[in-house]
Amino acid sequence: MKKLIVANWKMNPQSQKEAEIVFNGIVKIAKSSRNIDIIVCPPFPFLSIGKKIKIKIKNLMLGAQNASEEAEGAYTGEVSPKMLAGLGVKYVIVGHSERRALGETDQTINKKIINALKSKISPILCIGESIRDAGGDYLSFIKQELHECLKSIPKAQISNIVVAYEPIWAIGENANREATPEEFTEARILIRKIISDLYDSKTAHSVMILYGGSVHEDNAKEFMLNGGADGLLVGRDSLSPKKFALIINAAK
Ligand code: PGA
Numbered sequence: 261m262k263k264l265i266v267a268n269w270k271m272n273p274q275s276q277k278e279a280e281i282v283f284n285g286i287v288k289i290a291k292s293s294r295n296i297d298i299i300v301c302p303p304f305p306f307l308s309i310g311k312k313i314k315i316k317i318k319n320l321m322l323g324a325q326n327a328s329e330e331a332e333g334a335y336t337g338e339v340s341p342k343m344l345a346g347l348g349v350k351y352v353i354v355g356h357s358e359r360r361a362l363g364e365t366d367q368t369i370n371k372k373i374i375n376a377l378k379s380k381i382s383p384i385l386c387i388g389e390s391i392r393d394a395g396g397d398y399l400s401f402i403k404q405e406l407h408e409c410l411k412s413i414p415k416a417q418i419s420n421i422v423v424a425y426e427p428i429w430a431i432g433e434n435a436n437r438e439a440t441p442e443e444f445t446e447a448r449i450l451i452r453k454i455i456s457d458l459y460d461s462k463t464a465h466s467v468m469i470l471y472g473g474s475v476h477e478d479n480a481k482e483f484m485l486n487g488g489a490d491g492l493l494v495g496r497d498s499l500s501p502k503k504f505a506l507i508i509n510a511a512k
Pocket of ligand 1: 474
């Protein structure tokens, strides 16, 4: 399987012009890194830039940062997966901790996954604990999240879902500290075991498991090599084509 690097721009940048600059930079990186799949997840208003620019670069794909759990109708402010598919979106981030903090529950996330899959959009499901307690409660927390988010999703659809392990304590500028490749390895093995118990081992091995949370040029290689990550989910450093290029190079 090709490695997967996801760029989550969050609510940045603030202008179309800046977005085009970052996008153009990532296009260049993608052209020189054909053995890596890159997914750019800009805010909704900038998705159309991606559609315009991207043409014919197979390893560069568009992702959204959110999509409604509803198919259509009277839901002010919501965007449906079908609308996103029409813009060429192939992936959608679901369950990000910053959205959970706004009130999204595992049940909503489960509906979002089911709805996205109906429009042939692959969900990038973010899971992860807020604290790593010495007693190991975080392990059952991860299990519970996966069980709820994958509820009633048929086996045949599981390989279309990407799981991103993002420990909340390691995300963003206010992170307590960085996670280690060993901590990721533990979570990765657990995630595969849970999916294997829910479905079977072959299905579990068809799922890509990414690491996310303060990824930068110096730790990217370690998460891939020592942590065995299938890829990375990058926040802050995906907004600088220079820094993002270094991460891609490290991942290679
Ligand atoms: P960060 O964000 O790389 O800025 O920590 C990662 C994420 O929230 O997906």
